[in-house]
Amino acid sequence: MAWPLFTFTLAILSLFIHYGVVYSSVDGSRRTTTMLLPLFPPKNTSRRAEISRRQLLNSPANARMSLHDDLLINGYYTTHIWIGTPPQKFALIVDTGSTVTYVPCSSCKKCGNHQDPKFQPEMSSSYQSVKCDKACPCDLKRQQCIYERRYAEMSSSFGLLGDDVISFGNLSELGPQRAVFGCEIAETGDLYSQRADGIMGLGRGDVSIVDQLVGKHVISDSFSLCYGGMDFGGGAMVLGGIKTPAHMVFTKSDFGRSPYYNIELKEIHVAGKPLKINPRVFGGEHGTILDSGTTYAYLPEAAFIAFKSSVMKELHSLKQIKGPDPSFNDICFSGAGSDVSQLAKNFPHVDMVFSDGKKLTLSPENYLFKHLKVRGAYCLGIFPNGKNPTSLLGGIVVRNTLVTYDRENERIGFWKTNCSELWDRLNLSPPPPSPSTPVLSGLDNRNSTAHMSPSPAPSKPPGYNIPGEVKIGIVTFYLLLSVNYLELKTRIPELAHLIAQELDVNVSQVRIMNFSMKGNDSLTKWAVFPAGSTDYMRNATAMEIIGRLAEHHPLLQDSFGRYKLFNWGIEPPTERKHWPRNYLVLVVPFLVVFIVGASAPVGWLIWRRRLEQALPYEPVGSVETVAHEQELQPLK
Known part of the structure; x- marks a missing residue:
């Protein structure tokens, strides 16, 4: 009985291992496809491949x-x-x-x-x-x-x-x-x-x-950038051509004038009113330059003064406050609330008017940045460029804007959109890494309108399988305390509760990551995780936490002695919750085999005991036993 049971156990193990390998392979493939084809999975792969081969002959990839x-x-x-x-x-x-x-x-x-x-x-x-x-x-x-x-x-x-x-x-x-x-x-x-x-x-x-x-x-002689908004960040980049959105507005870029990507900016309007300055102010030296490596925007002195004055005239219910960094004279305002999608109720819209009369309308997130220390407060992200006559437009101006650098035709296009959902907005799906993936063909350069309105801020954070993925998984910081290890070890839960209270998060989000001794002091590394079961936190939430850390929060009780807070930062989301889906089918069969294997000897003993009880007891030397022995033939 032991041998058949062992054979049966091996059969079960082989069956489960085979099933587990197959399941893992299929699941892994499905996860890869989901990441790369989040919107339109192919329904007819052979037809799709044929279309791809035809398009590949007519258009470069990107x-x-x-x-x-x-x-x-x-x-x-x-x-x-x-x-x-x-x-x-x-x-x-x-x-x-x-x-x-x-x-x-x-x-x-x-x-x-x-x-x-x-x-x-x-x-x-x-x-x-x-x-x-x-x-x-x-x-x-x-x-x-x-x-x-x-x-x-x-x-x-x-x-x-x-x-x-x-x-x-x-x-x-x-x-x-x-x-x-x-x-x-x-x-x-x-x-x-x-x-x-x-x-x-x-x-x-x-x-x-x-x-x-x-x-x-x-690739074709073009590329595009799309920077995410104030709350969700991220974005997308395409090296090569894409099908031009119908409402994209193009303006000329004079490649002969400057080695940089420039545009011919003629006027800036605040709340529909043009700045009272000479339009030639935007044409100095290199003209108006688009620079993705610059964070904010910088205007010639006269243009900045006029812009600041015009914006402040439109702010009726907000209070001007000091900036987050005393080293800079930031112009900031409180009382606007934390909802970025509602900023237009307190701040005016701004129009950039090009030399051909076309307009790009900027929403408040295109010229404001969040105050790091005061919730619901914002600061101007446009600054004077000193004595430099060049106007420099950095990434802030093109948040939630697809910018196409059409180098072949020496022009730059703008299309207001939600960059966190770019593939969806363009009716595209990111291709799988197969050589037979569809290739976008043709460039539709027709421009059907000369004016664009701001796209509303996204109502929910994007997923990982679309451009603009939210990168912030945790906020980390170090805390050095003048408390010895043995004393602090028993007070970790109390310290976590205080940190959560000071950072305005749930105590379940606060975890200690590392603990070491530095002489008589204790060095701890802490992390603030996203709320609930999500794998990432919104940029706005992370910004508020970092703002509090910059103010040297948390403020601890005197019983924790002297302490120093330093090295706060952000880390990307970690992959979690995926292993059970792949390995559960392997763990379960091994558990089954282990249980079966462990119970086999016990079952065999029970079976043997019952067998012995079913047979009559015959003492050694009984008549029948002797008779049976006499039947044996002696050795010759």
């Missing part, structure tokens, strides 16, 4: 990529690329004002600590150095081309040029491409201290990633 909002802490947007074979991942600031894409090199001795490891050329089988020729500055010692970039805020980057395979992620229909990039060996200023790894240069120049891809004829 690289669709998600943008990540780091405005809360660092004031920029990043995207992810992968370099080398095998690929090494990097988070790069999206910058239309830069012409070189660069990442820190493993040999860099003067590079800061960034969010990803440095690029290791020696670990990439596809890496090639760019040898010196007449077309590039040369490092004579290495006989390799070099680059150097210096920026207005006094930061700089210097390094060697390399050539390797660059991949754009699993949303991209464009496959990996060889491209020249910078391998940093020195950086200074903000580039040294920033969390992002480097810069993705989208400007106009031979080494620009856009120029290189266009030169290879793998």
Whole structure:
């Protein structure tokens, strides 16, 4: 009986393992498809593939990529690329004002600590150095081309040029491409201290990633950026052409005047009234420049004064307050409430009028930023540009606006939309990573209207499988207390309750992540998690928490002694709640097998006991026993 039972157990195990493997495979495939095709899963794959092959003959592919909002802490947007074979991942600031894409090199001795490891050329089988020729500055010692970039805020980057395979992620229909990039060996200023790894240069120049891809004829001469709103952040980027939305407004960009992407801004209207200034004020030096690497907007002195005065005349029920940082003379107002979608009730709309009379209407989130210390307060995100006559429009001006840089036709288009739902708004679905995915064909450049109204703020945060994914998973901070380990250990629940109360969150959201001793002091790392069962928190919520931390909250009781709060920041969501779906089918059968295996000896003993009880007892030496023994033949 033991052997058949063992065989039966193995059969059950094999069946469950087979089923588990199949289930895991199918589920994994379904999750990949869901991430890449969130809107329109294919109903007829063979027909879809045939359409794809036909379109591929008529139109270049494009690289669709998600943008990540780091405005809360660092004031920029990043995207992810992968370099080398095998690929090494990097988070790069999206910058239309830069012409070189660069990442820190493993040999860099003067590079800061960034969010990803440095690029290791020696670990990439596809890496090639760019040898010196007449077309590039040369490092004579290495006989390799070099680059150097210096920026207005006094930061700089210097390094060697390399050539390797660059991949754009699993949303991209464009496959990996060889491209020249910078391998940093020195950086200074903000580039040294920033969390992002480097810069993705989208400007106009031979080494620009856009120029290189266009030169290879793998994308059309165009790209688009869509920055998320004040609350949800994120966004999307497309390298290459997309079908132009019907209501996109284009204005001319004079490529011959400036190496930067400029527009011909003629007037600014506040609440429908033009600023009382000379329109030529916006045409100084390089004109009006769009720069995705700049956070805010900067106007010539005369234009800024007129703009500030016109906005303040429209604010009837708000109170002017001091800014969050005493080092700056920010112009801020309280009493507007925390609902971004209702800001238009307190702040005026602003129109940017181009030279051809077309308008781009800005909602309040396009010229305001949230006060970090006062809830329901906002500050002007437009500043004077000192003595510089150039008007500089940074990312704040194009929040929830799809901006298409149509380089082929030397024009720039604007379309107000919800960037967190861009694929849906464009009636597109991110393609799967198969070579036979559909390719967008054709560019519809017709412009049917000259005016756009602001798109309302989204009513709910986006999911992970669409552009504009909310990146903030937790808010972290360190707390150093002058209390010894043994005393503090028993008071952790009390401390968590105080932190939750001071940060205005539920105590279940506050968790201690690390605990160590520093002499007689205790160093603790804390995290504030999203409320409920969600995997991420809204930007507005994270901003309020960080604002309180910046005010040196929480304020603890004297019984906790002296304390210091420092190093607060944000971290992306962690993948959780997925393992049971994949591994439960493996865990359950093993539990079944274990239970069956453990019960088998017990069952065998019970069966043996019952068998013995069913047979009559016969003592040794009884007559029948002797008789049976006599039947045995003796050995010869």
